[in-house]
Amino acid sequence: MSQSINQSRRNLFSRRKSNVTRPPWSKVDEQFTDNCTRCNKCITACETNIIKQGDGGFPEIDFSLGECTFCQLCVDACPEPVFDLTQxxxxxxxxxxxxxxxxxxxxxxxxxxxxxxxxxxSFVMAVGQVPKPVIDTDACTGCGACVSPCPADAIQICNSG
Structure with a gap:
């Protein structure tokens, strides 16, 4: 009984891995949220307006709004140590x-x-069928350009690591 209570307490105070996408070159989520002041400078700087204020006021990417051009304006605008261009x-x-x-x-x-x-x-042809999409994950940059044009909301951008 006390073992399950201790386990519950540990879970209460442990950090959960976030499933949101932070701006490019962001440090790991804990380092990002520990240092981000939620000043919104990266949101304002984004040339494609895909960075929005997410849970807790922290910036996150919304690919339904457009794509990332990797312009680094979000990185340049941020005064805090939340980005790592050496990645x-x-x-x-x-x-x-x-x-x-x-x-x-x-x-x-x-x-x-x-x-x-x-x-x-790319699309693979098959006799008697419409071509089916195939993603070359080595070539995919994760820019999200494919997300918003999809009429069926059938593309998701997710962690590949």
Whole structure:
């Protein structure tokens, strides 16, 4: 009995890993939220307006609003130590296709491919079927350009690491 109470207390005070996407080059979530003052300078600086105020007032990315161009304006605007430009990649996220993709219902659609500048999305032809999307996760930058044009809300950007 007391073991389950102790476990509950530990869970109460332990930090949970956030499932939100922070701006590119953000430090790990705990370091980000510990140092971010929620001044909104990164939100104001974002050239594509995809950074919004999320839970607790912390900035997060909303790819339904557009894509990240990796312009670094959010990094430049921030006076706090929440970004790390020495990281080899701006973030470790990639696109994935959900079951709601129109091609799985036999509808010809390639809006995600058309929006993908790095050409990470291709379509595989099959006899008697509409082409199905395939994402090259090595080529995907996680920019989110494919998210908002999708008419079926079938693309999600998630952690690849």
């Amino acid at each position: 080899p990649l701006p973030w470790s996220i990639t696109a994935s296709i959900k079951d709601s993709c129109l091609t799985y219902q036999g509808v010809w659609c390639q809006s995600c491919k058309d929006a993908c500048d790095p050409r990470a999305i």
